[in-house]
Amino acid sequence: MRTRAGSGVVLLAAALLAPGCKRHGCLGGDDGICQPPTACPVPAEPVCGAPTESLRIGVVDRTSWTAARSPGPKSLGAVGDFVLENDLVRAVIDAPEHAQGLAPSGGTILDLAPRVTDAAHASAGDQLNGILQGVGLLPRDAARYHSAEMVHGEPGFVALVLRGYLDGNNHVSVVTRYELRACESGLRVRTELYNGTRETHTFWLLDGLFYGDRGLLPFAPLPGQGFVHPKLDLLELPKVWRHWPFIAARPQAPPFASYAIVPCSPGVGQGFGDSTFSASGVELAPTTPGDGLAFDRFILVAGGEGVAPAVGAALRARQRFFGEPAPVTVSGRVVAGEDRAPFDSRGGRAASILFYEPAPGADPDAEAGRRPWSEVVPGADGTFTAALPAGKALRAQPHAFGRPAGKAVALSTAGGRATIDLGDVVVERPARLLITVEEAAGKKTDFAEIVMIPVAEPARGAKTPSMYGLFGGCDPMLGPAHGGSPACNRALVADGVVDLLVPPGRFFVYATRGPFATIAREEVTIEPGMERALTLRSALLPLLPPGVLAGDFHVHSGASFDSSLPQIDRVVSLLATGIDVIAATDHDVVTDYGAALDALMVRDRLRIMPGAELTPNTLWFKVPGETFPKTLGHFNFWPLRHDPFLPRGGAPFDENLEPGRMMDAMDGAWAVAAEGRVRQMNHPWAASKLGRDEGFLRVLKYDPRQPIEAGRSFAADVILRRPGAGHRNLDFDTQEVMTGASRRDFIRYRALWFSFLNQGLLKAGVANSDSHTLMVERVGYPRTLVFADQDGKSFDAVSFNAALKAGRAIGTNGPVVDARIVDGAAVYRPGLAAAAIGRDADVVVTVAAAPWIPVSEVRFVVNGKVVRTVLVRLGAGDDPFGRDQAAELKVPLVELVAGVAGDAWLVVEAGLALPLSADLDNDGLADTLDNNGDGKIDAADVPPDPDDEDVRFPDPRRPPAGDARFHLEAIAPGIWPAAFTNPFVLDLDDGGWKAPGLR
Numbered sequence: 001m002r003t004r005a006g007s008g009v010v011l012l013a014a015a016l017l018a019p020g021c022k023r024h025g026c027l028g029g030d031d032g033i034c035q036p037p038t039a040c041p042v043p044a045e046p047v048c049g050a051p052t053e054s055l056r057i058g059v060v061d062r063t064s065w066t067a068a069r070s071p072g073p074k075s076l077g078a079v080g081d082f083v084l085e086n087d088l089v090r091a092v093i094d095a096p097e098h099a100q101g102l103a104p105s106g107g108t109i110l111d112l113a114p115r116v117t118d119a120a121h122a123s124a125g126d127q128l129n130g131i132l133q134g135v136g137l138l139p140r141d142a143a144r145y146h147s148a149e150m151v152h153g154e155p156g157f158v159a160l161v162l163r164g165y166l167d168g169n170n171h172v173s174v175v176t177r178y179e180l181r182a183c184e185s186g187l188r189v190r191t192e193l194y195n196g197t198r199e200t201h202t203f204w205l206l207d208g209l210f211y212g213d214r215g216l217l218p219f220a221p222l223p224g225q226g227f228v229h230p231k232l233d234l235l236e237l238p239k240v241w242r243h244w245p246f247i248a249a250r251p252q253a254p255p256f257a258s259y260a261i262v263p264c265s266p267g268v269g270q271g272f273g274d275s276t277f278s279a280s281g282v283e284l285a286p287t288t289p290g291d292g293l294a295f296d297r298f299i300l301v302a303g304g305e306g307v308a309p310a311v312g313a314a315l316r317a318r319q320r321f322f323g324e325p326a327p328v329t330v331s332g333r334v335v336a337g338e339d340r341a342p343f344d345s346r347g348g349r350a351a352s353i354l355f356y357e358p359a360p361g362a363d364p365d366a367e368a369g370r371r372p373w374s375e376v377v378p379g380a381d382g383t384f385t386a387a388l389p390a391g392k393a394l395r396a397q398p399h400a401f402g403r404p405a406g407k408a409v410a411l412s413t414a415g416g417r418a419t420i421d422l423g424d425v426v427v428e429r430p431a432r433l434l435i436t437v438e439e440a441a442g443k444k445t446d447f448a449e450i451v452m453i454p455v456a457e458p459a460r461g462a463k464t465p466s467m468y469g470l471f472g473g474c475d476p477m478l479g480p481a482h483g484g485s486p487a488c489n490r491a492l493v494a495d496g497v498v499d500l501l502v503p504p505g506r507f508f509v510y511a512t513r514g515p516f517a518t519i520a521r522e523e524v525t526i527e528p529g530m531e532r533a534l535t536l537r538s539a540l541l542p543l544l545p546p547g548v549l550a551g552d553f554h555v556h557s558g559a560s561f562d563s564s565l566p567q568i569d570r571v572v573s574l575l576a577t578g579i580d581v582i583a584a585t586d587h588d589v590v591t592d593y594g595a596a597l598d599a600l601m602v603r604d605r606l607r608i609m610p611g612a613e614l615t616p617n618t619l620w621f622k623v624p625g626e627t628f629p630k631t632l633g634h635f636n637f638w639p640l641r642h643d644p645f646l647p648r649g650g651a652p653f654d655e656n657l658e659p660g661r662m663m664d665a666m667d668g669a670w671a672v673a674a675e676g677r678v679r680q681m682n683h684p685w686a687a688s689k690l691g692r693d694e695g696f697l698r699v700l701k702y703d704p705r706q707p708i709e710a711g712r713s714f715a716a717d718v719i720l721r722r723p724g725a726g727h728r729n730l731d732f733d734t735q736e737v738m739t740g741a742s743r744r745d746f747i748r749y750r751a752l753w754f755s756f757l758n759q760g761l762l763k764a765g766v767a768n769s770d771s772h773t774l775m776v777e778r779v780g781y782p783r784t785l786v787f788a789d790q791d792g793k794s795f796d797a798v799s800f801n802a803a804l805k806a807g808r809a810i811g812t813n814g815p816v817v818d819a820r821i822v823d824g825a826a827v828y829r830p831g832l833a834a835a836a837i838g839r840d841a842d843v844v845v846t847v848a849a850a851p852w853i854p855v856s857e858v859r860f861v862v863n864g865k866v867v868r869t870v871l872v873r874l875g876a877g878d879d880p881f882g883r884d885q886a887a888e889l890k891v892p893l894v895e896l897v898a899g900v901a902g903d904a905w906l907v908v909e910a911g912l913a914l915p916l917s918a919d920l921d922n923d924g925l926a927d928t929l930d931n932n933g934d935g936k937i938d939a940a941d942v943p944p945d946p947d948d949e950d951v952r953f954p955d956p957r958r959p960p961a962g963d964a965r966f967h968l969e970a971i972a973p974g975i976w977p978a979a980f981t982n983p984f985v986l987d988l989d990d991g992g993w994k995a996p997g998l999r
Contacts, residue, residue: 027292029194030163030173035151038179039190039296040264041321054087055182057150057158062645068092069644070113072125072255073558073567074215076100076589077111078647082148082160084180084187088115089301091187093160093178094130096145098647101561101588102210102277102617103132104655106647107145107162107176109187113257114303124303125255129210129561131299133176133191135203137234137279139619139629140168142208143176143191157181171196185313186260186300193293200288205295206271206281207261209249212562213689214482214772216249216259217470218273219307219372226356226372228469229273234691240272246314247273247280250307250375252467252483253564257301258310262317264296275470276689306352306377312387325390328413330355332422334382334398336429337529342382343429349479349486350430350501351405352377354397354468355388364395365408367469375468388413398427401503402465402477429529430501436535437493437511437520444496447575448538451490451510452476452502453970455523457958474775476503481775484569488775492572494600504528511536512971514578514780515814516543516550519852519881519967540578541884543816543848547789549800551581552780554613554636554682554739554768557593559586563772568596570779573771574606577780580792581800583611583638583678590649590669592642607795610671611638613682614654614662617692621658623699624714630688633696635659635732636680639671639797658718659696663727676798678805680734681763683770685748685925696729697752704755704924707998730761733805738767738782738813741974747917747926750980754864755924757905757983760995762832764804765982767811781972782813787829807832807982814853814968815874815979818846819908821893830907834985834993839894847910848886849874853977854964858889859909860896863996867896872910875977877964897986903993904986911978912965 026034060068060081068083069075070090077083077092084091090113094106101108113126134142145164152158159179166172172195179188193205211218217227222242230240245268248260261280263269271279282295298317302309315327334351336343345351353376359369373394378384388394390413397408405427411420437448454475458464465477471488478486478500485492491500493511504526511520520536544550556563557570563586565573571593574582584591592610597603616631623630643650652665663679670677686695693699700715708716708730722728737753738746753765767782787808788800803809808831810817821828823841849855854875860868872887897904917926918937928942958973959965968975987993 026175026192029196030175036175036177036190036192039188040298043320055158057084065645070111070126074128075111075126079645084158086180086182088185090115096148099653101130104142104144104167108132112301114301124257127216127251127257129212132208134208135205142167143174186298189297189299191295195287195289195291198289200286203287203293204281204284205293206279209278211275213276214562215564216251218278219248220244220273221373223371224368226468232274243268243270248307248310252480253566256305257303258307260300260310260314262298262314264321267322306375308374308376308386311374315387315389327387328390329419330388331385333424334378335424335426340424344380345378346501350400351427352399355394357392358395398425400427431526432531433500433502434533435498437496438537439539447572448493448511448513449490449576450498451971452507455506455508482564482773484566490774492576494572502526510971511538513538515850515853516541516578541850543884545818548785549580549788549790549792550578551784551786552579552769553583553766554585554770555582556586556772559589559591561587565773567593568599571596571600573774573779579780581607583609585611585613585636587613587615588648588651590640590642590651609639609797610642611636611640612651616654618655619691620656630693630699632658632699634682634694635662636682637666638678640669641671658723659729660722660727661724663731664724672798676801678801679732681732682736683739684752704751708759734764734766736768737765738811739770740777743915743976744926744929751925758864758996758998764807765811778972781975782811785810810979810981812979813975814849814977815855815910816848817908817910817979819981820844821984830982830984834987836987836990841893843891843893845908846888848884851875851882851885852880852967855910855977856912861907862896862904875964880967903988905983906986907981907983909980912976
């Protein structure tokens with residue numbers, strides 16, 4: 001029996017298919033009724049004798065939506081999608097019209113999760129961004145599906161058949177069959193391609209796995225690899241091309257589900273592994289006209305921590321499909337110290353085991369030559385079980401806190417044994433810190449953050465902890481860098497207390513509640529097995545003017561394709577750093593964090609405006625002089641209606657759209673009236689990642705010295721263009737002037753903003769963290785302070801956003817600068833509305849900062865030029881653990897605009913002196929800074945590739961202990977203290993404001 005769906009319509013009528021009424025296979029072309037056969041060899045005997053009533057296939061409707069969704073922020077199944085499930089797994093295939101992520105259509109594996117059947121797997125859930133099909137890596141090589149058919153066949157399986165063609169060539173048909181059988185932990189998948197063109201094409205039929213950098217960690221059982229993969233260069237694919245019996249992946253945070261793909265035709269997969277995007281398929285081969293190509297594989301999921309559950313399932317699948325020897329079950333117990341006491345490894349943070357074949361030669365543990373096969377995380381009692389390939393001489397290396405911990409244990413899976421008991425695997429006993437954070441003596445705070453750093457900075461080039469070679473630089477490594485708390489070298493505090501397992505060493509332990517609070521620090525020497533209680537005190541400081549709310553309008557959680565951070569940890573992190581309001585801007589999906597707010601009972605303390613960051617991934621936009629097409633940057637939108645029944649939570653599909661068309665597409669998704677809607681241009685000069693361009697102005701090669709006038713440049717024409725019936729590409733309301741911690745980006749984005757202001761293109765400047773994790777980007781560093789005349793308890797999103805769009809805001813990563821112009825009895829604050837102000841007015845500035853955040857100067861910027869710098873001395877190290885400090889100064893406006901003949905705009909900045917920078921390629925923007933701090937820019941400061949945003953050159957070093965930035969660098973690495981107001985728009989002649997123009 002089959003049910004057919006196409007163009008978003010499900011045909012409920014079903015017909016019995018008599019034998020022979022459909023063609024078996026679509027290798028000769030898709031005639032609309034052909035059916036690809038079952039993927040992978042079917043075992044002669046049933047896998048199990050379980051009843052088949054748990055096996056089902058259906059279309060999600062509003063009634064069944066809750067049951068169809070698996071736990072976890074990656075679960076995105078919507079009404080109209082297809083669900084296949086048995087007693088072990090649930091899979092969601094998005095409907096053809098529900099395009100998501102990198103795919104040009106639905107028909108991809110959107111969600112795949114274990115069915116929760118017992119308490120041991122209660123934390124299991126979906127961790128997939130999606131798996132799509134294609135024939136290569138060029139922009140139009142993906143499969144575009146147009147219809148779907150549900151197939152109910154012989155007892156024991158259900159299937160979904162997707163029909164379509166290549167996105168770039170509708171003469172190449174693609175038909176994919178997803179089949180689920182009773183008692184199998186994954187989908188049998190067969191894709192059949194037919195070359196209906198008149199030309200020979202070289203196709204690489206593949207599955208594309210979109211990992212997104214900070215999500216699933218890809219694993220390949222290859223020499224020198226495991227979780228570490230060669231750096232991907234799309235122009236140098238032969239250098240990273242590999243063959244494998246299977247590939248797998250595991251998450252860094254709950255819900256815990258690991259995945260594997262076992263190739264069946266042939267039994268060895270080919271492709272590359274990468275933390276952003278991995279691909280696994282058949283051999284790259286020419287396909288002549290009229291020829292077909294097939295790809296069979298088994299895509300499985302297993303609940304549990306580490307990669308071992310998926311590896312074991314993959315090995316058992318290969319045994320069943322190919323008659324390989326049964327995997328050997330290895331078990332044992334991780335114990336600590338000489339008394340061999342079992343302990344809770346806290347989800348692998350304090351103990352995990354890597355199994356590998358030794359490297360050839362004198363050093364069997366050399367990472368470059370060993371062949372990892374699996375990684376297991378022991379349970380709360382220290383016990384573990386892993387399935388390993390038979391016939392291997394292996395070693396089991398325990399790890400703890402990102403380092404080898406204890407001796408490697410040799411074992412052999414040869415000799416026909418089905419099980420091996422390793423007994424006790426001994427590791428060094430971890431220490432335990434029980435930390436209480438108070439806001440006053442005897443009064444616990446609710447939310448805070450703990451940060452640990454070594455007292456002595458590691459020597460340059462010293463090996464730091466890592467996850468089997470990934471994410472180095474966390475010292476100590478209390479947990480995966482991209483996971484939930486504790487992550488890297490920090491942990492969140494809820495209800496005032498946190499209980500941490502930590503490695504031995506000598507550390508500074510900090511307590512912080514964000515840049516508007518005091519910090520506390522204690523030095524501790526930690527011995528193996530010790531237990532110690534600490535009490536640290538952090539008090540909020542009255543730094544903000546009345547009616548000001550702190551907002552971060554670029555924030556991510558695990559719902560984003562490039563984040564693993566649980567939403568409840570994201571909410572705690574926001575409260576711990578003193579944020580009042582956020583725009584929830586997960587990539588291409590609307591989220592509201594409602595469940596986390598309710599679980600913590602903090603809806604009255606943190607205001608969440610649902611939004612989305614539209615993030616095009618398909619390369620399509622042509623730029624003159626460029627070989628490959630581009631994407632057109634990232635844009636945030638808020639507040640939006642959050643509707644989990646809709647694809648992407650209600651966010652529109654954004655591929656192949658210019659920004660103005662994105663704005664048009666958003667018109668049906670807003671949650672408030674027009675005056676409260678915000679469209680934001682994000683990180684305007686951010687670099688590309690895997691060819692996907694993240695900065696709109698960078699794609700266009702915009703020169704801030706050239707006017708945005710029709711016909712003046714390609715960039716100007718695109719910026720001014722109205723690509724649809726509604727908005728221009730220019731019609732964003734706010735622009736990120738400060739994003740994250742990069743000093744170079746601040747200097748660049750500042751120059752771009754000044755260029756717009758000089759041309760009369762008045763966009764509110766904002767500062768956002770773009771935080772995806774607890775550590776890599778620090779939420780609230782920076783943030784935007786909005787003069788909204790609200791206290792947060794009676795929050796009104798419309799008036800708040802209206803104030804933001806009007807420029808009644810400052811951006812900061814620590815200092816607070818409150819600037820006013822006093823003109824007689826009138827007092828003006830920054831804003832985008834022009835004001836007729838006399839030249840005899842005074843500019844009054846109050847600068848305040850927590851004592852651990854240094855401020856050395858106040859800068860007055862008129863029409864893009866610094867015209868006055870006033871030295872101040874805040875946070876210079878006298879008492880970094882004391883109270884706030886402030887300075888007030890008054891400067892006559894006439895002195896600031898002395899060289900201005902017409903009207904002007906004025907921005908006030910405060911912080912440390914701007915770093916020396918240099919424009920190496922004469923495009924009007926900084927390419928490098930004085931990285932070594934010697935007061936000049938020379939060859940020693942230039943990165944190997946100035947366009948590579950991943951390069952920090954030379955290696956960053958923390959400030960010496962007596963430096964005023966020492967504590968700030970420990971808590972928010974990379975931050976260079978800075979704050980800026982939005983402009984005062986000065987109509988100096990009372991004749992209507994005229995933009996000064998580019999100089």
